[in-house]
Amino acid sequence: MLRYTLMRFGIFAGCFLVVWGFASTGIVPRGVGGSYFLWIALLALAISAPISYVVLRKARDRASAQIVARVDRAKAGFEANAAQEDVADDAARAQSAS
Template sequence: MLRYTLMRLGIFVGCLVVVWGLVYSGLAPRGLGASNGMWVILLALVISAPISFVVLRKERDRASEQIVQRVDRVKANLDANRSQEDVVDEASRVQGRAS
């Protein structure tokens, strides 16, 4: 998961550098007044999102598999804990009736 996040951040930073270069060279429009920095960041986000979606498909699938495995493991642990609680609860009920 960390690898996917770092790769996505790298693509964004690369797009940010390219957009910044295009804006300051005059090939891309500048923002209005003091909004130029925000314009560059937003444009880099808009460009990097589809690139990340296509380029990082395999890595995203790997990350989602890891998440599914973690969720399944947590569910199994919760089920095991519930069954242990049920056994203890049933044992205490049986002991209470025997007394």
């Protein structure tokens, strides 16, 4: 998951530098007033999102599989705990009924 996040941040940083270069040369508008870096960041985000979606598909699938496995292990643990509680509750009820 960390690897995917770092790759996604790398794509964003690359897009940020490219957009910054284009804005510095005047190819892309510079923004109004003090919004220069905000404009560049938003434009870089809009460009990097579809690039990340296409380029990082396999990494995203691997990260998703890791998350699903982690959630499944947590669910199994919760179910095991619930089963232990049910056994203890049934034993307590049987003892109090006797």
